[in-house]
Amino acid sequence: DAKTTQPNSMESNEEEPVHLPCNHSTISGTDYIHWYRQLPSQGPEYVIHGLTSNVNNRMASLAIAEDRKSSTLILHRATLRDAAVYYCILPQGGSEKLVFGKGTKLTVNP
Amino acid sequence: GAVVSQHPSRVICKSGTSVKIECRSLDFQATTMFWYRQFPKQSLMLMATSNEGSKATYEQGVEKDKFLINHASLTLSTLTVTSAHPEDSSFYICSAGTSGRKNEQFFGPGTRLTVL
Numbered sequence: 535d536a537k538t539t540q541p542n543s544m545e546s547n548e549e550e551p552v553h554l555p556c557n558h559s560t561i562s563g564t565d566y567i568h569w570y571r572q573l574p575s576q577g578p579e580y581v582i583h584g585l586t587s588n589v590n591n592r593m594a595s596l597a598i599a600e601d602r603k604s605s606t607l608i609l610h611r612a613t614l615r616d617a618a619v620y621y622c623i624l625p626q627g628g629s630e631k632l633v634f635g636k637g638t639k640l641t642v643n644p
Numbered sequence: 645g646a647v648v649s650q651h652p653s654r655v656i657c658k659s660g661t662s663v664k665i666e667c668r669s670l671d672f673q674a675t676t677m678f679w680y681r682q683f684p685k686q687s688l689m690l691m692a693t694s695n696e697g698s699k700a701t702y703e704q705g706v707e708k709d710k711f712l713i714n715h716a717s718l719t720l721s722t723l724t725v726t727s728a729h730p731e732d733s734s735f736y737i738c739s740a741g742t743s744g745r746k747n748e749q750f751f752g753p754g755t756r757l758t759v760l
Binding site: 566568570572575576577578579580583621630631632633634635636637 | 680689690
């Protein structure tokens with residue numbers, strides 16, 4: 535998988551927006567950008583994915599840089615339930631395999 | 645939709661015994677299933693990929709004779725940890741993909757294995 539770099543941890547306050555960055559400077563033209571999150575003691579959960587254009591769904595938005603070397607996962611209003619480890623993953627060549635890095639541990643303060 | 649279940653959620657066993665973990669896709673047919681292992685405070689490590697009716701493909705360093713994977717149907721995959729030892733204690737998680745939603749994987753809730 536193309537290498538991704540994420541901050542180890544971030545903090546946010548409840549009901550404020552959160553911007554989680556991911557750098558992927560070695561991304562290839564066909565690599566999708568995937569985001570998953572893992573709540574404590576649970577399996578990961580799909581959040582969002584994109585290729586070139588910004589994407590929105592009910593959980594989050596994904597902003598992709600024009601050169602695709604970085605992306606940002608945006609949680610518009612963080613809740614306590616959003617406290618999790620967020621993983622940015624780039625499966626290569628259309629593979630379904632997900633290789634998880636260390637991710638960003640998001641803490642949401644009440 | 646797209647729910648994946650695992651059974652059991654927790655298991656404690658004695659060293660030397662074998663443990664079977666089931667992974668089921670409840671409301672879709674899983675063309676591919678994946679097995680991961682996660683040690684405390686670490687990330688998920690992919691162990692193997694399985695497709696229905698064919699042998700699993702194991703990641704480098706994962707012993708195929710120790711971690712037996714059977715993908716008997718489009719809704720069921722099993723992982724058997726044979727002759728378990730305390731170092732096999734971990735959180736085992738499965739995921740499933742379906743051809744209709746290729747860019748999403750659906751994860752089970754995980755199985756906590758403790759080997760005494």
